[in-house]
Amino acid sequence: MEVKKSLFDNLQNFFGFEKFKGEQEEIITSILSGNDTFVIMPTGGGKSMCYQLPALMSDGTAIVISPLIALMKNQVDQLRAFGSTDSIAHFLNSSLNKTETAKVKQDVLSGETKLLYVAPESLSKQENIDFLRDIDISFVAVDEAHCISEWGHDFRPEYRKIRQIIGQLGENIPIIALTATATPKVQQDIQKNLQMQNSQVFKSSFNRPNLFYEIRPKKNELKEIIKYIKSQNGKAGIIYCLSRKKVEEVAETLNVNGIKALPYHAGLDANTRATTQDKFLMEDVQVIVATIAFGMGIDKPDVRFVIHYDMPKSMEGYYQETGRAGRDGGEGNCIAFYDQKDIDKLAKFMKDKPVSEREIGTQILKEVIDYAESSVCRRKQILHYFGESYNESSCSNMCDNCRSPKERFEAEADLLAVLRLINTLGENFDAEHIINILAGLEDAEMNTFSHDEMPEFGSGKDRGVVIWKSVLRQAVIHNFLGKDIDSYGILKLTKYGKSFIDAPYSIKFIINTDFDKIKASDDDEVKGGGGALDDVLLGMLKDLRKKIAKQKNIPPFVIFQDPSLEEMASQYPINMDELKQISGVGNGKAMRYGAPFIELIKKYVEENDIDRPQDMVVKSTVNKSSLKVSIIQNIDRQIPLDDIASSKGLGMPALIQEIESIVSSGTKLNLNYYIDDVIDEDKQDEVFDYFRTAEEDSIDLALAELGEGDYSREEIQLMRIKFLSELGN
Template identity: 40%
Template sequence: MTRTRDSATSEAMALAHPDTLDDSPAFPGRCPETALHDVFGFAEFRPGQRDVIDSILAGRDTLAVMPTGAGKSLCFQLPAVMDGGLTVVVSPLIALMEDQVRSLRLQGVCAAAMHSGNAPGTNGDIWRQARSGELRLLYIAPERLALDGILDDLSDIGVTRLVVDEAHCISQWGHAFRPDYLTLARVRERLGVPTAAFTATADAATRRDIVDRLCGGDAREFVFGFDRPNLDLRIAEKRSPVKQLLAFLEDRKGESGIVYCLSRRAVEETAAALCRQGIPAVPYHAGLDPEVRSANQDRFVTEDGLVVCATIAFGMGIDKPDVRFVFHTDVPGSVEAYYQEIGRAGRDGLPATVQMLYGLADIAQRRRFVDESGASEDQRRIEHRRLNTLLGICETAGCRRQALLAALGEPLAQPCGNCDTCREPPETLDGLVPAQKVLSAILRTGQRFGAGHIVDVLVGGKTEAVQRHGHDSLPTFGVGTEFDRNGWRSVIRQLVACGIVAIDTAGFGGLTVGETGRAVLKGEAGVTLRRDTAKRTKTSRSSGQAAATVSPENADLLRALKEERRDIARELSLPAYTVLHDRSLIELAERRPSSLEDFAGIHGVGQAKLEKFGERFLAVIRSAA
């Protein structure tokens, strides 16, 4: 079943109409734990949430950098419920607004999103709710909020606080700078209210920029750990992306996931290939017809077991908690982008897998994107450094998670045990002589040929190009007896990743001697390489990673509970996970509550959901007894 954006919005608005939803709860003067349990159905705060909430309730300007899946939305939603005022939430994407509004309304909180996709008359209904004092959270895009008429209306109504989500978008040093966010300083000054800013990734320079631009240089900062221990991190050499993806999906049938591709064409071809193999998949990219793109996004949000193949245009506004995998067929643009994109998996805290494929062509293309971006020299240098950091993670012989967290400024003392290099530590070797052979071949062929040609020279391949250029008579011809072609490609890729070899992105992609290449050629610097073997491309689920499911004796009950959740979601035209998360259903299946009182103790079941759906789920449990 698919829904248009207009119908989804009007249905969500209908859920909050006084005849279908109680007044939004407010808890003035009571402790946050009360609202946490009664409204959101949680027994306790996640690490760091209470500190951020206390700062916001105290009226302090606040910046919180919290990892994806850490519950940052609750940090501003709960204060909005507690104090009973109107919180304005700046959000960059319509999908993100609608997703959070749907979830809040099911929890009994009056929330709305004002955007261009609303059905006729919806914005008028929102203003009436705001003026009457019913509305607790108003989500709005930055470009719409900056309009004088909108600001006039909000000033007249009175706003309690301003919240800026995805706050890294305001910084020129952030990885997703958006000029529309620069208007928010004026918005804050006009409304004259405390501001809370949230983001999942922001280094020290980005944090300073956010505080300076948004909070006048003074805010209480909270920076929490970036670690997502439930994510199984994997990176493999790209050989045949579609075949590698299909192998990865062999034991993941029925799971929801995202496959990221660099180009629109690759998105379309990958989705078609999955469908031919009986795997339900849809494409998503900016070139699709808007109605098709919206319908595909709605399918992914509402259906279980659907795979979306997408460019990076997809995902920022999706808060689907049961995404069990993210698969990159190409290298992301930076370590920050990689962290954001893999963060869309496993938001429910259950095990999830993130797999990336990468090759030398990816590196060349990414460098070319940076060089041709039109950005300033300083910004291009920053982007190259961010890409280099990601390449270092790709080529590390140590723990992936340690390398990733170190890049984000968070050292991890011990290897994680939940990444490919921890499970199957790669062999390392002294790479000085192989590196010198590569550099010599590059220099002797004129620093204008690509990796394939250099490999042909090293292994003694008498190709037409090698013979035509006379490279079969070079001293380096055939000297690379220690590796086969795949081995030399791996060596070259690693040398590019660490800057010993460079790619001429301004020309035709030829290999050149990098910044540290001369020192290596003279033997003044050492080189350690990782020896890639076939076993490193293994993509099946690791033995140590359990699926997000229940004990065998309760598997039938879990399926029945999911069917009931699906029926409820269809009746309300809502995503299934907004009714109850998988984690809640698993807990129901394992604990089998027999009364509403017992049901209230299930994770994620607040008072509104208990009253709406409790008896229906209890009936399913009783019938399975």
């Protein structure tokens, strides 16, 4: 293989760099020398350079096998920008039409193309194998090589056939396999499958010293996320969720709360996904909310935070996704929200998979739980997982466990009590039942089995439920117990558990108070308020409302209702985005009446040196927004309200409440088509005149004034909606 110029000349000529990164030079020299080469290099380490430069320097065309169409396009665009002609790099995949495919093949055959990116599915097509046999192949690069292994986080069966196909393309073609995540087990799998046991292996450190790792309990997580993003001053970030539905919900909630966000998942068409990526790259949007499909095909160096709304299914997935933060060496914060319920859900999904797949999946998931619940340095755990030893003193407090060490307790006696009890019960019960026995908690199952009569019942009452949960959970993590997913989480003793019963020894466990004490409560979604009510400011806001009402000759409540003013007096909104987050203030009302209120609050905050609550109330329209849109559309089409209520599964009072909410937030609705049918014109005029002069918009006061015998509550409510819509909006 002819090397046309020195490595450094080519590095500078093609890419404009003065020096290589890490082991790039040795890797490139290895593949140029015709050696099979295996590269394990973390995201951001410069993996693509390891095959791009030797391809540009070699005779013939390098075949790059990659599973991601977006990644291919991104890299081809970059190479064309460096090169003098577009034909220098091409991709061959299902996104091309016949004419485009013919053009690619023509450029490759003419010798103009130095890199040809191929998806594994395209590679296995016989017509493409026949075509590639006829060209001069410099080497084959297998990118994302972890896809070969069932133990990898992104296993793809078609990757298993790659070696067989390369054998059909010609003899002694050098292979370079590259991956950003490989445990020792995955590494062996890749080498064995690609028949590269004698390859030169280059393994870079997986340590990313600029990344801060943190696990938070999953409680009020949307509020936490919004509060965090607002503190980031517009810095770019990615939020990962496990389901498409959750991606859509979180993206919508962020937008409603004044954060520019877009969803990204495989359910969106290719054009939408490409546009979304471009908007993120061009900083037209601050946050992408995505399934794991996002981030692998783009190279944005200044992502400043990666948030896992849900814990990922594997440590490889977690490492790769967090690795998208701080690729320029700058700040990168990695926050994951953890809840045992999410893990249980993932375990349940695996229940119906084939036994071998389920066993592998369960072990991979166990590593995630171990990581989330452990008090050990996060960095040490990540690097240990990838077969790298690490001294946690080097972490420099760049993880939550090193920054705030958790409390430990001597657990020998507690663990022994748990294991002995499970053994006595014949390994037939789950963790909850074991905890209830030790803590002395009665339930139906306890009475059924007469376990409340056992000597162990209540024997650990003084230790408390939190300690027993901590012991049970960590007994599983440390492999004293196994959890049988098939049998709904029944606990079984492992060989380590049995030997501990025979010969117990001192062992320290952590009190996992963060995760054990926190239960999702009904008030997780904050409805309003958040700070203490400022009575002085509230009085000033009411005076301002009265003054504007007089100028416009409308009652004060038409402008903003009392609950909205009270929320303003506790949250201190000082710009339009913050004002729109106040309940009862939609876009219309904010634009029409908001400016003087913002001005007053801003001045008041400055003059009184007010420390504003940073976590503005999370305004949640998720799950409700589609209902509201549908109601508005039905009213526009003049569908009778009782028909709308019936079609939405609502009673009339609930529907009227939804309509009131829409109107009081500033949206104009015309209900005349319905009101004219159910309320006499004279009665309408009387109620309208009453509200025109009323100090308050109370239905009870209106009924008392107008006569309860003459009007129903529903009629007054409908007329109040008409009044607010016509005068206020």
